[in-house]
Amino acid sequence: MSRPGSAGDGVRRALAPLRPWLLTAGGVVIAAVYLFPVYWMVISSLKANPELFAATPTLYPHAPTLAAFRWIFARENVGLYLQNSAIISFSVTALTLVLATGAAYALARIRTFWTAAMVVAIMAVQVLPPPLLVTPMFVIFRQIGLVNTQFAVILATTTKVLPFAIIMLRTSFAQIPVELEEAARVDGCPRFVAFFHITLPLARTGYIVVSSLVFLLAYGEFVYPLSLMNHKDLQPGPVGLYSFIGADFADWPDALAFATVFVAPVIVLYMFLQRRIVSGLTAGALK
Amino acid sequence: MSRDRFLDSPTIWVLLIGAAALFLLLLVGYPIAYNLVMSVQEVTLGNLPSFSRPWVGLQNYRQLLADPLFLLVAKNTLIFTVANVAVQFVLGLGLALYFQLSFPASSFLRGLVLVGWMLPPLVIGAVWKWLLGSDSGFVNYALQGLGLISGKIYWLADPLLSLVAVTIANIWFGVPFNMILLAAGLAGIPTDIYEAAALDGAGPVRRFIWITLPLLRPTIYALLSLTTVYTMRAFDLIYTMTHGGPLDSSNIFPVWSYRMSFELFDFGGGAAIATAMFALVLVVALAYVRSVNAERPM
Numbered sequence: 001m002s003r004p005g006s007a008g009d010g011v012r013r014a015l016a017p018l019r020p021w022l023l024t025a026g027g028v029v030i031a032a033v034y035l036f037p038v039y040w041m042v043i044s045s046l047k048a049n050p051e052l053f054a055a056t057p058t059l060y061p062h063a064p065t066l067a068a069f070r071w072i073f074a075r076e077n078v079g080l081y082l083q084n085s086a087i088i089s090f091s092v093t094a095l096t097l098v099l100a101t102g103a104a105y106a107l108a109r110i111r112t113f114w115t116a117a118m119v120v121a122i123m124a125v126q127v128l129p130p131p132l133l134v135t136p137m138f139v140i141f142r143q144i145g146l147v148n149t150q151f152a153v154i155l156a157t158t159t160k161v162l163p164f165a166i167i168m169l170r171t172s173f174a175q176i177p178v179e180l181e182e183a184a185r186v187d188g189c190p191r192f193v194a195f196f197h198i199t200l201p202l203a204r205t206g207y208i209v210v211s212s213l214v215f216l217l218a219y220g221e222f223v224y225p226l227s228l229m230n231h232k233d234l235q236p237g238p239v240g241l242y243s244f245i246g247a248d249f250a251d252w253p254d255a256l257a258f259a260t261v262f263v264a265p266v267i268v269l270y271m272f273l274q275r276r277i278v279s280g281l282t283a284g285a286l287k
Numbered sequence: 288m289s290r291d292r293f294l295d296s297p298t299i300w301v302l303l304i305g306a307a308a309l310f311l312l313l314l315v316g317y318p319i320a321y322n323l324v325m326s327v328q329e330v331t332l333g334n335l336p337s338f339s340r341p342w343v344g345l346q347n348y349r350q351l352l353a354d355p356l357f358l359l360v361a362k363n364t365l366i367f368t369v370a371n372v373a374v375q376f377v378l379g380l381g382l383a384l385y386f387q388l389s390f391p392a393s394s395f396l397r398g399l400v401l402v403g404w405m406l407p408p409l410v411i412g413a414v415w416k417w418l419l420g421s422d423s424g425f426v427n428y429a430l431q432g433l434g435l436i437s438g439k440i441y442w443l444a445d446p447l448l449s450l451v452a453v454t455i456a457n458i459w460f461g462v463p464f465n466m467i468l469l470a471a472g473l474a475g476i477p478t479d480i481y482e483a484a485a486l487d488g489a490g491p492v493r494r495f496i497w498i499t500l501p502l503l504r505p506t507i508y509a510l511l512s513l514t515t516v517y518t519m520r521a522f523d524l525i526y527t528m529t530h531g532g533p534l535d536s537s538n539i540f541p542v543w544s545y546r547m548s549f550e551l552f553d554f555g556g557g558a559a560i561a562t563a564m565f566a567l568v569l570v571v572a573l574a575y576v577r578s579v580n581a582e583r584p585m
Contacts, residue, residue: 135554
């Protein structure tokens with residue numbers, strides 16, 4: 001009788017060089033299972049009507065067609081939704097970066113009780129949910145006549161992303177040694193010149209991460225445009241998508257095509273910046 | 288004062304912080320205060336533009352507590368939050384541990400999983416509504432193919448299942464965030480501790496329980512409080528997939544507050560729910576801030 005476990009040890013030893021590749025295979029399976037819903041959305045958008053609703057769904061489109069895509073651009077005015085999304089998201093990103101830069105820099109460089117208290121307050125504001133804030137915001141905007149403007153949505157969405165941007169940029173600035181700026185100032189360089197020529201370029205990675213995350217969050221915002229505007233012509237993509245699927249009846253071919261179009265820029269942007277976003281996200285949320 | 292001295296004076300710091308602080312004060316602080324005021328007023332579409340509205344004391348709150356929906360919504364919110372926080376954490380920890388093993392393409396594959404968290408919530412709601420459809424949804428087809436169910440499951444139309452359906456979608460959405468924060472926490476644990484423990488004869492399970500979990504504790508606290516408050520944002524998914532229905536079976540407090548304001552036009556009632564939720568969220572937020580500061584003193 002052999003020693004218990006010796007057969008297992010032999011198998012384990014034989015498999016040892018393969019282990020990393022088996023783990024990679026496992027990782028591929030995990031990613032594939034996780035991303036299946038996205039795959040399913042894209043291939044469903046390429047199916048025509050009988051195939052789309054078949055009782056036995058096809059795992060890939062047997063007769064792929066772009067008909068739904070042509071239809072939504074020609075008849076559903078999806079181009080306008082995308083244009084509104086772009087206007088709102090870029091405005092939010094610009095406004096957020098302008099406001100966040102000064103605050104983040106000051107909060108990184110000045111350490112007093114009051115700046116520490118402000119950081120705590122900003123972190124608390126960061127988690128306030130828009131579906132709850134929107135009730136008073138709507139009433140206030142209604143009283144000052146801002147309802148039904150994209151400006152109101154830009155302001156409201158900025159409140160959602162600004163605290164997060166300040167906290168993340170503050171981390172970036174805090175990592176840049178203040179001695180670099182002081183050295184420049186000894187040479188007669190004013191503080192704000194030192195900031196633009198030394199500090200800002202060094203915080204470049206932080207800015208790339210923050211601006212792309214802010215953009216993505218603004219791009220996906222739904223509650224504020226839904227509640228603060230009721231003109232269809234002003235609405236961004238999420239509200240447009242909601243009009244296809246919201247009610248009991250859903251217009252699936254158009255909804256899936258629009259969802260695919262709407263999500264494409266997100267995936268492209270993410271693929272380009274994946275590594276930086278991952279590192280920035282982990283640094284910003286917990287530091 | 289010369290320009291240069293102005294730029295080096297404390298005034299500039301106050302201005303730099305002041306711009307953002309004023310913005311947040313006007314657009315977050317003021318609405319929260321205003322919300323509190325509205326919660327003790329009768330606010331209808333008619334008196335919306337005016338500032339003088341009938342004061343009703345705590346009547347809005349009393350009406351909410353007496354509302355037959357209150358207990359149902361409270362129960363739904365509790366189940367939804369606990370299920371989301373627990374399952375997202377367990378799955379996120381599992382994925383973080385798996386992708387921490389050294390193998391080719393591990394960080395690339397982990398990055399692929401993170402894509403889910405970047406997607407617009409409305410798209411996620413749409414995709415899951417499509418996947419969970421009763422007639423041509425893939426989930427029913429797959430479960431039938433595996434022999435797990437015989438008939439159709441009405442995920443979104445059955446009051447017993449709608450909360451499960453939106454929970455599944457929200458877990459899918461939240462797992463990558465849990466994974467990435469736990470991965471960051473794991474990466475911060477020095478490897479020599481594990482080596483020393485291994486030399487002392489501690490197996491993988493004991494190393495996990497006695498080293499990984501205690502050293503991960505600050506991350507875990509921060510993460511659990513963050514996920515708790517982020518489930519309040521599940522509004523988008525629920526509103527898209529079930530609208531809180533059928534028969535309010537998937538209604539949670541943020542959805543109830545929103546529908547009270549924007550569908551029943553009872554802004555006082557909506558404000559009362561929001562005020563109670565703000566209090567709850569701020570308590571959890573303070574727990575989060577405390578755990579973050581404990582980890583990394585400012």
